[in-house]
Amino acid sequence: MFRRAFIAALLAATPSLAQPLAQPLAQPVAAPDCTVDGRLADNDGLRLDISYRCRATPPLSFRSVEHRASSYIQDFEVEQRDGVAEARYRFDLSGFARAVDSTRLAVQRGHGVLAILGSWLLEPQGYDRTPTIDIRMTTGPGLVFAAGLPKVGDAWRLSGAPVLAAGYTALGRLAYRELAVPAPGSLRPGQPSNQPRADAVLRVAILDGVGESARADLFDWVERTAQAQSNYWQGFTARQALLGLVPVTHRRGVGYGRSLPGGGVTVMVEVGTDVDRRRLFSDWVLTHELIHTGMPFIRRDGTWFMEGAATYVEPIIRARAGWKTEEEVWREWVDNMPRGARAFSGSMANARGQENYWGGATFMLLADIGLRRATNGAKGLEDCLAGVLWSGLDGARRATIAEYAAACDRVTGTAVMSGLVQRYFNNAEPVDLAALWKDLGISLVAGRIALDDSAPSARWRKLIVPGTHPPRRVKLPWES
Secondary structure, eight states: OOOOOOOOOOOOOOOOOOOOOSSOOSSOOOOOSEEEEEEEEESSSEEEEEEEEEOOSSOOEEEOSSGGGGGGEEEEEEEEETTEEEEEEEEEHHHHHHHHOBTTTEEEETTEEEEEHHHHSOEEEOOSSOOOEEEEEEEOTTOEEEESSOEETTEEEEOSSOGGGBOEEEEESOEEEEEEEEOTTTTOTTOOTTSOOOEEEEEEEEOSSSOHHHHHHHHHHHHHHHHHHHHHHTSOSOSEEEEEEEEESSOSSEEEEEEEOBSSEEEEEEEESSOOHHHHHTOOHHHHHHHHTTSOEEETTOHHHHHHHHHHHHHHHHHHTTSSOHHHHHHHHHHHGGGGHHHHHTOGGGOOTHHHHHHHHHHHHHHHHHHHHHTTTSOOHHHHHHHHHHTTOOTTOEEEHHHHHHHHHHHHTSSHHHHHIIIIIISOOOOOHHHHHHHHTEEEETTEEEEOTTSTTHHHHHHHTTOSSOOOOOOOGGGO
C-alpha cells in the first residue's frame, strides 16, 4: 500500500537550503537535503499546510507513499525560481485519519491524531541516496506536534531512513509530556560520579478517550515502566523516542502494540478506555514494545530474532522491578517455549506466528546461558543487548542477524552469539527442551515450578532472572 505514486514533477537542482538554527550548536551540523516548513491548524478539523524545499543534482519528483492519502492532498503546486525547487500542498489530516481509522497508519480521537509520518508528508524521489529532511512545524493555539526524530535546533531531522519507513507522529489536541529518562549507558557502573547524569527524552502522547485521572495513571505507568527498562539496559533504550497511547473502546486493559524504527524510534500501544492501574502493571505489551526500541530492525528473516528477544527479556525486566516472581518467569517459559520448538528443526527463517516469539525466546535463553558459562558468570544476555546498543546499533538502525551477532560477540568478548546463529539459524539444529530443563534444574511438580540447585547448569540458571547485580525494585503506585 506504500507503493503508489501520487504526483511527480521534474525539479531543477538547487543550492543549499539550510535555514539558520534558532540556537548555536556545539558542533557543526550537516545541512539537510530538504527542508519542510509546516503549519498545523484546527479549523473544523486538523489541517496541514506544507512547504517543501529541496536541493539535488538530478531532477526530483514527489509522491505520496500511502495511496489512500492521495485524495486528501489539496492545492498541490511546484515552482522553480533561482534554482530553488519548491513544492506546496495542504493535507486534510482529520479527514484522512477518520477515513482509515487504523492504529497501523492514522487514527483520530477527539481533536488529536497519531499518524505515520509518510501518511501526510510527501517523499522526494530522484536522489541516489536517502535524503536528509529537516521538518519545522508551527502549531496553532493548544495544538501539539511531536515525533520520535532527533531535534537539530528547532527542526525534527529525518536522516538515514526514507519517508516511507518513518515512524509515528502525534498532532493536534492531546495530553503530552516529555519524560526525562537516563540516556543509554548512563547507569553503567563506573560512570564518573562528579558528572551529571545524561538524560534522554521519552515523548508521551495520549489521545482523547479517557478522563484526567486515567491519563495521570497512564503517564505514571509509562514512567515506571521506563524506569524498569532503564535498570535492565543501564540507561534507557533510546536518546529520543515517541510513545503514542490510543484509547480504544473494544477491549479492556492493554491491547495491540507496534514499534517503528524509521529515523527515530516510535511506539504505539492501544489501551482500553476503562483504565485500571493493576491491569496496566500486570500486562506485558508496553515492556515488550520498549525492548524493540533498544535494538535495530533485523533484516532478512530476522522477525524471530527481534520478537524472541522482546518476548524473553520482558518478564525478566518486570521480575527485576519486583512485578513478577522468579517462579512466575520460569513457569511462563516452561509453558510457552514448546510452542517455538518446531521452528528450530524447520529453520528459524521459516518461523511463523507464535514460533517467532517462543522459538526466538528459546534461542535467547540458550544465548543467556551460553554467555554466562563463557564468562564464568560475569556477563549475560543483558550485556550483549546493552553493549550492542551503546556501540551504535540502536533502534533507528537496520542490521542483519550476522551483523548483530558479530556486534554481540565484540562487546561480550565471546563467540557465543555467532556460534548459536550458526547452529540454530544456519544449520537448523533441533532443540531438546526436556534436556534443557533437566540441565537447568527446572521441573513442574504439582503445578508449581521446582528448582534443583544441584543440576549441572543451576549455577547459570540462578543468575538469569535476578541478574549479576542486585535488581533495582520499581515500586508500584499502590506501594508508594
